[in-house]
Each structure stands twice: as C-alpha cells, then as structure tokens.
Amino acid sequence: MPAVHNRVLSAAELDAFGNELDALRARHLATLGDADARYIRRVVAGVRWTGVAGRALLFLGAFVHSVLIPAWIAGVVLLALSKILENMELAHNVIHGQYDWMGDPQLQGSTYEWDIVGTADNWRKTHNFRHHTYTNVRGLDDDIGYGLLRIFPEQRWRPFYLTQPVVAVVFALLFEWGIAIQDLRLGRWFAGKITFRQLLAQARPVGRKMGRQMFKDYLLFPALAGPFFLPVLLGNVVANVIRNVWTYVVIFCGHFTADAETFPKECVRDESRGHWYLRQLRGSSNIAGGKAMNVMTGNLSHQIEHHFFPDVPANRYAAIAVEVKEICARYGQHYNTGSLPKQFGQVMWRIVRHAFPSRPARVKPLVTAEQGA
Amino acid sequence: MSALPRPAARRSSLSPRHWVSEELFDFWAGRVHPLWTLRRARARLVSRNAASADAVTLVLRPNRHFRGVAPGQHVNLGVEVDGRRLSRSYSPTLLDDGCLAITVKQVAGGKVSQHLAQHAQVGEVFELGQAFGEMTLAATPAARVLLLAAGSGITPMRALVRQMETAGMPVQVDLVYWAQQREAVCFADELADIAARHPGFRVHLALTRDQTAPAARVGDYDFSALGDLSSAQVMACGPGGFVDAANTRLQGRVATLQSEAFTPPVLPDAETGTVRVELRRSGRTLELPRGTSLLQALETEGLRPASGCRMGICNTCVCGKASGVTRHTLTGEYAAEPATQVKLCVNSASTDLILEL
Numbered sequence: 001m002p003a004v005h006n007r008v009l010s011a012a013e014l015d016a017f018g019n020e021l022d023a024l025r026a027r028h029l030a031t032l033g034d035a036d037a038r039y040i041r042r043v044v045a046g047v048r049w050t051g052v053a054g055r056a057l058l059f060l061g062a063f064v065h066s067v068l069i070p071a072w073i074a075g076v077v078l079l080a081l082s083k084i085l086e087n088m089e090l091a092h093n094v095i096h097g098q099y100d101w102m103g104d105p106q107l108q109g110s111t112y113e114w115d116i117v118g119t120a121d122n123w124r125k126t127h128n129f130r131h132h133t134y135t136n137v138r139g140l141d142d143d144i145g146y147g148l149l150r151i152f153p154e155q156r157w158r159p160f161y162l163t164q165p166v167v168a169v170v171f172a173l174l175f176e177w178g179i180a181i182q183d184l185r186l187g188r189w190f191a192g193k194i195t196f197r198q199l200l201a202q203a204r205p206v207g208r209k210m211g212r213q214m215f216k217d218y219l220l221f222p223a224l225a226g227p228f229f230l231p232v233l234l235g236n237v238v239a240n241v242i243r244n245v246w247t248y249v250v251i252f253c254g255h256f257t258a259d260a261e262t263f264p265k266e267c268v269r270d271e272s273r274g275h276w277y278l279r280q281l282r283g284s285s286n287i288a289g290g291k292a293m294n295v296m297t298g299n300l301s302h303q304i305e306h307h308f309f310p311d312v313p314a315n316r317y318a319a320i321a322v323e324v325k326e327i328c329a330r331y332g333q334h335y336n337t338g339s340l341p342k343q344f345g346q347v348m349w350r351i352v353r354h355a356f357p358s359r360p361a362r363v364k365p366l367v368t369a370e371q372g373a
Numbered sequence: 374m375s376a377l378p379r380p381a382a383r384r385s386s387l388s389p390r391h392w393v394s395e396e397l398f399d400f401w402a403g404r405v406h407p408l409w410t411l412r413r414a415r416a417r418l419v420s421r422n423a424a425s426a427d428a429v430t431l432v433l434r435p436n437r438h439f440r441g442v443a444p445g446q447h448v449n450l451g452v453e454v455d456g457r458r459l460s461r462s463y464s465p466t467l468l469d470d471g472c473l474a475i476t477v478k479q480v481a482g483g484k485v486s487q488h489l490a491q492h493a494q495v496g497e498v499f500e501l502g503q504a505f506g507e508m509t510l511a512a513t514p515a516a517r518v519l520l521l522a523a524g525s526g527i528t529p530m531r532a533l534v535r536q537m538e539t540a541g542m543p544v545q546v547d548l549v550y551w552a553q554q555r556e557a558v559c560f561a562d563e564l565a566d567i568a569a570r571h572p573g574f575r576v577h578l579a580l581t582r583d584q585t586a587p588a589a590r591v592g593d594y595d596f597s598a599l600g601d602l603s604s605a606q607v608m609a610c611g612p613g614g615f616v617d618a619a620n621t622r623l624q625g626r627v628a629t630l631q632s633e634a635f636t637p638p639v640l641p642d643a644e645t646g647t648v649r650v651e652l653r654r655s656g657r658t659l660e661l662p663r664g665t666s667l668l669q670a671l672e673t674e675g676l677r678p679a680s681g682c683r684m685g686i687c688n689t690c691v692c693g694k695a696s697g698v699t700r701h702t703l704t705g706e707y708a709a710e711p712a713t714q715v716k717l718c719v720n721s722a723s724t725d726l727i728l729e730l
Contacts, residue, residue, distance in 0.1 A: 026704055037456030048400050097688035100714045103451070103458035105413075106396045108714070109688050113394075129681030129689050276684070310686050 004259045007332030009278070010368050017331050018274030024323050025309050028316050032101055039315045040090070040099050040107060043295075047086040054079030055221060058235040062228035072231050079239035084246055086115045088298025093314045095120055096128060100311075109311075116243075117210045118180035126183050132310050136255055136262045136283030143255065144262060146171070146178060147187060151256045151350050153358040164355045175244040180206050246296075249344055250287070254303040257285040258346040259336050267366070278366050280307035281328065286321075286337035293340070294318060304335065378441040378504045407498045408436040414501040416450075418493055419472065426556035428478040428525075429490045433465075435473060435501055442467055442504035444532035445608065447633070449712065450475070451500030454488045458500060460712035461485045462635065464529035464610075476559055478525045480637075508608050508631045510536060514544050515606035515628055519599065521591065521619050523551040523611030529633065530610060531560050534567060534574065542571040547599050551591065551611070553582040592618040602627050612636060638698050638709040641723050648722045652676075652730040653695060661722055666702050668717040671730075678717055678730060685719035692717055693729030 009017065057075030061068045093099070097109030105111070113120045126142060134140035138154055145151045149168055150161040171178055184206070189199045217236040222229035261282045267275070287293060287301040294301050299314035305321050306314065328335045338346075395411045402409035408417055416433035424430040442448060447462045465473035479490045508529060510518070518537070522530040527550055537546050552558045555578075564576045577599075579588035589595065591609075596602060607627045609619040613636035623630055644664045651658045661670040668680050668690055681689030685703065696711045699720040707723060708715065715728075 022703070033455040033457075035456075037453075044396075044400065048397075095688075097691055097714070100688075100691065102456055103460070103713060106399065110691050110714075124687075124689060125681075129687040132687055133682035133684070273684070311688060 004334045004336075005332070006282070006334050006364070006366075008365060008368055009274075009331060013331065014272065014274035014278065014367050016274075017327070018272065018277050020327050021277050021308055021324075022273070024320065024327070025312060028309075028312055028320060029101075032313065036099075036313050036315055037102050040094070040102075040313070043085060043090050044107075047082050047090055050078045050085065051082035054082055054235075054239065058221075058232045059225055061235075062225040062231045068231065072235055076235045076238050076242070079235065080242035080246075083115055083239060083243040084296060085298075087243065087247060088250070088300065089295055089314065090298075091115070091120070092298050092300075095123060097311045098313045115213075116176050116179070117206075117213045118176060118182075119206050119209045122183040122206060123179070128310070132307065134268060135280055135307055136260065137265060137268055137279075138262050139265050140268070142182060142185075143251075146182065147185075148178070149351060150354045151347075152262045153354060153360040154262055155354070157354075157357045161355050165352055168351045172245050172248040173241055175248040176240065180210060249340075250297045250300050252347045253287050253340065253343040254285060254300055255283055256347045256350055257336060257338070257343050258350070259334060260285050261363075275367065277308060278333070280304070281333055281335075282366065283307070284336065285343060286335075287340050287343055288337050289340065291318075304337075378443060378446075381440065407496075408434070410436065410438065412438060414438040414440075414503065416473065416499050416501040418495050418497045418499070420495060421493070424476045424559045425478075425561075427490075428476055428557075428559050430474055430476045430559075431489060431493070432468065433473045433475065433499065433501075434471070439501055440503055442473065443509045444536035445508040445510065445529045446504040446506040447529070448473070448504050449500075449502035450485075451502070451712075452485050452488055452493075454484045457710075459485050459710060460500075460502070464506075464532060466528070466532040466535060476525070476528050476531075478559075506633060508610065508633050509533075511606075516604035517545040517602075517606070518547070519602060519605045519607045519627070520546065520548040521551075521607065521609040521611070522548065523591070523615040524557075525635070526609070526611035526615070526633075527559050528610075530608070531563070533608065534564065537574070538567050538571065542573040544573065546574045547577065548575070549577045549579060549591075549594070549599075551579045551581060551588070551615070554580055555583070590618065591615055592622055594622075596623075604628050606631075608632065610634075638696075638711075638724060640698060640707055640709070644700065644721075644723065648697075649725045650697075650722055651725075651727045653727055654730055663700075663723060664721055666718055666721055667699070667715070667728075670722070671717065680718055683718045685716055688716065690717040691715070695727035695729060697726030698723040699726065 054075045054077070057071045057078060061071030061075060064071070091112060091114035094107050094112045095109050095114070099107045100109050131141050131143045136144060138144060145155060148171060149164050150157060184199065184203055188194050189196065217240065218233060221236060222233040225232040263279055263283070267279065281304055284303040284307045286303050287297060289301055294317070299317045300306060302314075302317035302321050305317040305324055308324065309320065312320070325335050390411050393411065398411040399413070402411070408415050414435060416435040416439065418431055419434050420432045422430050442465055444467070445464070447464050449460045449462050451458045451460050463475040463477065465475045468474055477486050477489045480486045510533060520530045520533060530548055530550070534546065534548060537543070548564070550558065558578065568574050568576050579594065581588055581590060602623070603626065605627045607623055607630045609616050609630070609632040611634065613634040616632045616634035620630065620632060641663070647660045647662050649658055650661045659674050661667070661674070668678065668683065671678055678692065679689050681687040691714050694711070694713055694715040698707055698709045699715050700707050700723045702719050702721055708720070
C-alpha cells in the first residue's frame with residue numbers, strides 16, 4: 001500500500017478545518033439560483049430525450065431489419081446513457097435533497113422515485129443516512145463490501161472470500177439488484193434473527209418496485225414490438241447491465257481505492273464536526289476527468305466534495321473542489337484523486353488481494369491524543 | 374358557472390394517473406402544451422393591466438385540475454424567482470370565461486410581488502393551489518352585509534361584491550375600504566359603477582393619509598353613519614393589525630364576523646421563550662421552545678419524527694413548512710419563506726410555525 005502522508009491535526013486545527021469547510025458550504029448555498037435550476041432541468045430533459053431516442057432506435061432496429069445492428073447498438077447506448085444520467089446525476093443528487101431549495105415537488109428529495117429496481121425509500125435509509133453519516137465506519141456503513149466482499153484487511157477473513165474475484169464480477173452485473181435488497185439485510189434471516197414471514201413483509205415494497213421495473217423494461221416495451229420483441233428485450237437487458245457495471249465502477253472508486261481508510265466504531269462517539277469532515281476526506285476518493293466524467297458519474301468524480309456536502313447541488317462540486325484542494329493542502333491532508341483506470345485498478349487489486357488472508361497495517365490516529373472523545 | 378369549488382373527481386382505474394409516472398407524463402405533455410399535467414393545477418398568464426399606481430391585475434387561465442374558487446376564498450400561487458418556487462396567497466376574482474383575475478400590490482423588497490408586477494411575461498406558467506378560506510357568503514344571505522377592506526384586503530371583497538351584483542344585490546351591502554391615498558385605491562371605477570347601478574351597494578373610501586381630511590382607522594371609524602349593524606354579516610380582510618382592531622371594535626355588536634389577515638413574517642427580537650407549532654397532518658398544536666432544534670423539541674414532547682444523522686446532512690427529517698420563521702442552529706440564518714422544506718434536526722422555531730407533520 002503506498003504510503004500517504006497526512007498530518008495529524010490538533011484539536012484546534014481540526015475545528016478550524018471544519019469551520020473553513022462550513023464557510024465554503026455557506027458561500028455556495030448563498031448563491032444558488034437560476035443557473036443551478038436550469039442545470040438540473042437540463043439533466044431531466046437529457047434523461048427524457050436520450051431515453052425516448054434509445055427506445056425508438058431499438059424499435060427501429062426490431063422492425064427495419066436492414067439497420068438492426070447499428071440501430072440496436074445506438075439504441076442500447078442511448079438507453080444506458082439515459083438510465084445512467086437518471087440514476088446518477090438526477091436521482092442520486094435529487095434524493096439527497098440537493099434541489100429541495102427550488103420548491104419543485106417533482107425534484108423533492110423526500111418523494112423522488114428513480115428508474116432502478118431498488119426503492120428510493122430504502123436508498124434514503126441505507127445511503128443518505130447510514131452510508132453518509134457513518135462513511136467507512138466498520139460495523140455501521142453497510143457499503144463496506146456490501147456484506148459480500150472483503151475490501152479492507154480490517155474485515156475478518158473467511159474462506160468464502162476466496163471466491164470474491166468471481167463474486168465481484170457477478171455483483172457488478174447485477175448491481176442494481178444488490179442495492180435493491182441491501183436494506184433487507186438477508187444475513188439476519190440466515191442467522192435466524194427474523195422469520196421468513198417477517199422478511200417477506202419487509203420485502204413487499206421493494207418487491208412491488210422490482211415488479212414494476214421488470215414489467216416496463218422486460219414486458220411492456222418488448223411486447224410493443226410484437227413478433228420482433230427479442231431485440232427490444234435484449235436491448236433493455238443490456239442497457240440495464242451497462243448501467244449496473246458503470247455505477248458499480250464509479251461507486252467502488254469512491255471509497256475502496258488504495259488510500260481510502262476505514263474507521264472503528266469508537267471514532268463516531270461524540271464526534272466533532274471537524275472530525276466528521278476529516279473522516280469523510282480520508283474515506284473518499286475522486287476520479288479525475290473533465291466535464292463529461294463529472295456528468296456521467298453524477299459528479300461522484302467529486303466523491304470527497306459530495307461527502308463533505310451531500311446536500312449541496314452537485315453541479316457546484318467542480319468549483320468547490322478547487323477550494324477544497326487548497327484547504328486540504330494547507331492542513332497537510334492527502335486529497336485522493338486519480339484517473340479512472342488508476343483508481344479502479346486499485347479497487348480491483350484490493351478485491352483480489354483481500355480474497356486471501358491479510359493483516360491491517362498499523363493505523364495512525366486522525367488527530368492528536370488531547371482531542372479525546 | 375358554479376361559485377363553489379367542485380370536489381376532487383374520482384377516476385377509473387384505467388385513468389393514466391394510476392400507471393404513468395407523473396414526472397414522465399408532465400415532461401412530455403408540457404412539451405405539447407404548458408398547462409397539460411397529470412394532476413397538478415397550473416395557470417398561465419394571459420393578460421396584465423395596471424390596477425392602481427402600485428398594483429397590477431393579472432388574468433390567469435387555470436388548467437382543468439383547478440377545482441374552482443368561491444368569491445372571498447384564496448389560492449396559493451407558486452411563482453419561480455431565481456430558481457426558487459415561492460408561494461403567495463391571492464384572492465382571485467373568477468371571470469365569466471373561467472379565468473382568474475388576481476390583483477398584486479407591489480411590496481418593497483417583496484420578491485414575488487415585484488416579479489409579478491414588473492417581470493412576469495404573458496405566457497408565463499405558475500403553480501396553482503386549490504382554493505381555501507372560509508370567508509364566503511352563505512346561500513341565504515344575512516339581512517345586510519358589511520365588508521371591511523384595508524390595502525390588498527380589497528381583493529376578496531371585490532369578488533364578494535361581484536357575486537352579490539350577479540345575484541342582483543339582494544341585501545344592503547356596504548364596503549368600507551381603507552387605503553393610504555387615492556392613487557393606491559384599486560377597482561375605483563368598477564366599484565363606483567356597481568354602486569351607481571345598485572342603490573343597495575355603497576362604497577365608503579377611507580383614505581388615512583388624505584391631505585385635506587385624513588380618515589380614521591378602523592378602531593376609531595364612525596360606523597354609526599351606516600345605520601343599525603346588529604343584523605349584519607361582517608367580513609374583514611387586511612393586515613393582521615387591521616383585522617385585530619376590526620374584531621375588537623365590532624365583536625358582539627354585529628350578527629357574525631369573519632376575517633382573514635395577511636401578515637408578513639416578522640423576525641423575533643429574541644431567541645428565548647416558546648412558540649406555537651401546529652402539526653397539520655397529525656392535527657396537534659404544541660408549545661415548543663425557541664433555540665432548540667425542532668427535532669429535539671418534538672422528541673421532548675414524546676413525538677418520534679423520522680430522523681437520521683442529526684447533523685443536517687442526510688435529509689431524513691426533512692419536512693414541509695407551511696408558514697413561520699425557522700432559524701438554522703449551525704449558521705444562525707433565518708428562513709421565512711412559506712411552503713418550503715425544513716430539516717428538523719438543524720433548525721429551531723423562531724416564530725409560530727405550521728409544519729406538514
């Protein structure tokens with residue numbers, strides 16, 4: 001693991017660090033306006049138009065056999081693009097409440113529902129609350145390996161993890177299904193802590209949502225093509241899988257790169273705001289790239305900024321990042337960023353390496369001892 | 374044309390509203406016609422005219438989801454200003470062609486009134502809430518009617534006067550209308566015309582800053598000139614102070630008294646003491662302390678609203694605020710805008726609040 005130098009902060013420095021980030025947040029919230037509203041509405045329009053164009057091309061290919069292959073490929077790409085844009089730049093950000101300030105009931109974080117098999121309600125709980133509050137805290141953030149993978153040496157090794165290079169690939173292909181059942185915490189049923197009946201009752205809303213999504217993508221639209229349903233059905237399957245793999249890659253790059261850290265439960269007890277910010281920084285990693293990368297990742301290319309300010313509109317992260325980098329440099333904190341191949345290469349190495357037994361390195365404290373909890 | 378709002382329509386299970394996502398439908402329908410939506414009532418600005426020196430009358434065409442309005446009622450209009458949808462109440466007059474006329478008085482520093490009075494272009498689309506308010510005339514009118522209006526409080530009265538005129542002015546109607554000076558009086562010609570046609574209708578202008586003879590405010594107004602009011606149905610609309618004074622003055626001396634007050638939010642002098650917080654969905658009203666986060670204050674009262682991080686980042690505790698002023702516990706900033714979202718864990722109540730909880 002490459003050695004990263006992070007200065008150990010004193011309690012006073014940690015407070016100042018937190019105050020600077022709070023001030024940065026306030027500066028951006030104070031200037032929200034027309035331009036931000038126009039941005040998210042352009043994203044909505046992008047989702048709708050790419051979606052309809054993708055579906056139209058799939059039908060074109062199904063009915064006009066001379067253009068089947070080019071139309072099918074273009075249709076799949078556009079439909080996947082639409083779903084990626086919807087899930088990442090629109091839904092993920094809207095569900096965080098980033099655009100609540102607009103007062104538009106259709107862009108409200110507490111009610112928005114997205115184009116994916118998981119329910120937005122589950123996501124609000126597992127992601128907005130647990131993952132964002134307890135980022136990379138072992139035992140509290142279920143996103144660490146999703147109960148399926150051993151990403152960090154601090155997770156206890158079991159022989160099952162020897163299979164994880166294969167499991168990780170299957171998980172990527174089916175990622176939306178993994179997200180959908182994350183809040184069911186099937187482990188509790190395996191362990192006999194809840195009955196099958198209780199599990200079913202909990203699963204009802206997500207079951208309904210899965211049914212609706214499958215009906216739309218795998219029944220309704222293929223059926224509209226009548227006898228030529230097959231290319232439409234396959235197109236929908238492939239578009240959904242492309243979306244799954246892409247979201248998996250982006251999300252794994254966010255917290256599982258080589259320098260990303262995990263934390264013990266004790267560190268969130270009576271946690272100060274500055275400490276919370278520092279933990280978000282140490283547990284997150286960015287993906288370097290231009291505007292296209294920002295849009296396609298739903299601005300999770302700015303995972304650090306997103307974790308500092310999950311409810312600030314994501315279209316501001318690129319500008320915020322300039323200041324965050326400068327603040328991190330002044331406080332001697334490593335700003336974890338790199339190209340997509342570099343970051344995902346580190347993720348893949350972790351998945352392979354920690355399939356085998358491994359021992360955690362000695363951890364340096366985040367703050368000096370007198371900080372105390 | 375019915376005077377009363379119609380109830381929400383019941384629709385068959387084949388109606389698209391049961392199987393189409395509202396966002397999807399509204400997006401594509403909106404490309405075809407700006408007023409087409411699945412459920413939401415919206416209205417389009419079709420014309421605008423000056424109503425007085427500082428007021429403008431806007432004529433709005435609502436879509437089919439708007440269920441109508443009775444004279445004297447109010448509607449909330451959602452107007453987008455600098456990316457934010459801001460909601461304000463207006464008392465519309467229902468025109469013969471189904472359009473709504475609202476009269477907006479420009480308020481210094483008022484984002485919505487200035488936008489509507491100066492910048493709103495014909496064709497602009499607004500969100501429209503369903504009508505609300507109890508200040509309506511009974512099917513069988515009282516022996517006589519007395520309407521008291523101050524400033525913008527004239528708008529529901531205008532609608533009520535027009536309703537009585539359509540009914541042939543069956544009872545004696547007196548309108549006392551307070552304004553600072555003549556230039557600020559709205560509907561002067563229209564009211565004078567109706568008075569000329571109907572001897573049963575009288576308008577009494579009370580100009581409080583008139584140069585020659587300033588009129589008395591409602592507390593000192595000489596109602597004796599209007600004759601015996603003991604059988605009168607009285608309606609009053611204006612700023613909070615005006616309505617309070619009218620109530621004190623006339624309570625018990627008239628048959629019935631209904632009032633509607635509009636008061637711009639006023640920031641508190643101190644962040645101590647308690648305020649009244651109405652929880653609209655559960656129908657409870659609580660006394661909660663200022664300076665304590667709403668989440669903590671509600672939990673102290675034994676309530677368990679949804680919550681998560683308790684530090685303002687996860688958005689789990691977010692809740693609609695219909696009215697009132699809240700204060701951010703970390704930044705100290707005040708939020709006075711009605712019909713917005715508030716995170717309970719990092720906001721405290723500064724004034725009386727109405728929450729969608």
